[in-house]
Amino acid sequence: MSIPVVFIDGDQGTTGLQIHQRLQGRDDLQLVTLPAASRKDPERRAAAINACDIALLCLPDDAARAAVASISNPAVRVIDASSAHRTDPDWVYGFAQMSERHDEVIAHASRVSNPGCYPTGAVGLLRPLIDAGLVSRDYPISISAVSGYSGKGRAGVDEFEGPDAAQATPFQVYGLGLAHKHVPEIQQYSGLSERPVFVPSYGSFRQGIVLTIPLQLRLLAPGVTGARLHACLERHYAGSEFVEVVGMDEAKAMTGLDPRQLNDTDRLRLMVFENAGHVLLAAVFDNLGKGAAGAAVQNLNLMIAGA
Structure with a gap:
């Protein structure tokens, strides 16, 4: 199996920075972020998100919705750390311990909303x-x-x-x-x-x-x-x-x-x-741990294992 490409959109906020630090140095994934000059370029962001396997969105709610709307590649999977999709029935709630075998649901999901x-x-x-x-x-x-x-x-x-x-x-x-x-x-x-x-x-x-x-x-x-x-x-x-x-x-x-x-x-x-x-x-x-970045990384690990 090829190494999954993981794109962090919004790696300069408190949650994004924590996720970035946790993923640096891992050899089981390829970590991608955008340089500072490109972070607000819609075309560069859309290209990056459509070229990855799993996107981690660490953005304000409206920006997270826009990022998801820019996805045209059906193979892209998403973990959204904002509150934009947390009550959306089409998204899986990313609290792995919530109920029996919920971790398996997350592992095979294409859209996961990280808990608040x-x-x-x-x-x-x-x-x-x-x-x-x-x-x-x-x-x-x-x-x-x-x-x-x-x-x-x-x-x-x-x-x-x-x-x-x-x-x-x-x-x-x-x-x-x-x-x-x-x-x-x-x-x-x-x-x-x-x-x-x-x-x-x-x-x-x-x-x-x-x-x-x-x-x-x-x-x-x-x-x-x-x-x-x-x-x-x-x-x-x-x-x-x-x-x-x-x-x-x-x-x-x-x-x-x-x-x-x-x-x-x-x-x-x-x-x-x-x-x-x-x-x-x-x-x-x-x-910033189980309440944000830690949960996102746990969900990412489940999704990589379930691919």
């Missing part, structure tokens, strides 16, 4: 529990998450690391219109029938995410406990290379969660806390 950073944690926690019937599809879910400022992209890095960094707000809750673009994605792939409330925020650290979802046991089916929720997650992710479910005893001993604890890894750590009829589901991961 926040949805990675929310879907990772909720989908197994909803599929198992332990959390009802119409449960009034509320999600709170804090991300490192790199989640804003280059603008966030400039804000906190540029010449005016001293004036950067150390912590900011945003999405107060309760219409964050990740909400439809979370709802669709978690299996919820109702829109969740999602409250995101940025902190004054470069990367990392803590995402939490509170549940009240009195609103769940009779007999559902924190231990049952934990056991369900543990079964679902048993043997997973990238997803770890922390033991209940270990979680009980924790006094805090550092969003940076999995930085520079591609892992997702899930936890269940329980007390006095309340349960807190929690996820920790790197927004």
Whole structure:
């Protein structure tokens, strides 16, 4: 089999740079990017994308749609890291551990939409529990998450690391219109029938995410406990290379969660806390790792293996 040609369109943003760094030096693929002078040339970009085997799009939503529209070669496969196609039924959602054998679906897909950073944690926690019937599809879910400022992209890095960094707000809750673009994605792939409330925020650290979802046991089916929720997650992710479910005893001993604890890894750590009829589901991961570039590279590896 010939070595696949992988084209990164948009390798100068936070996600694109991370993907580029991860793929450099690999001898099982031929990595292609455009020189700076050609990055905004529609003809050069179209030629590059139609000459590759797999295109990795690290672009704003409208630019990603335009890039896909420029594809005339039916053999070209695409991984889109933007949110342009995440709820499109013609695209495969790129969270390999979402359900049984979903990695095989990704391996043979021609169009894969990389998950958003926040949805990675929310879907990772909720989908197994909803599929198992332990959390009802119409449960009034509320999600709170804090991300490192790199989640804003280059603008966030400039804000906190540029010449005016001293004036950067150390912590900011945003999405107060309760219409964050990740909400439809979370709802669709978690299996919820109702829109969740999602409250995101940025902190004054470069990367990392803590995402939490509170549940009240009195609103769940009779007999559902924190231990049952934990056991369900543990079964679902048993043997997973990238997803770890922390033991209940270990979680009980924790006094805090550092969003940076999995930085520079591609892992997702899930936890269940329980007390006095309340349960807190929690996820920790790197927004640039499992939440972006790491997931894209995992999907790329699956697609290369499935070719």
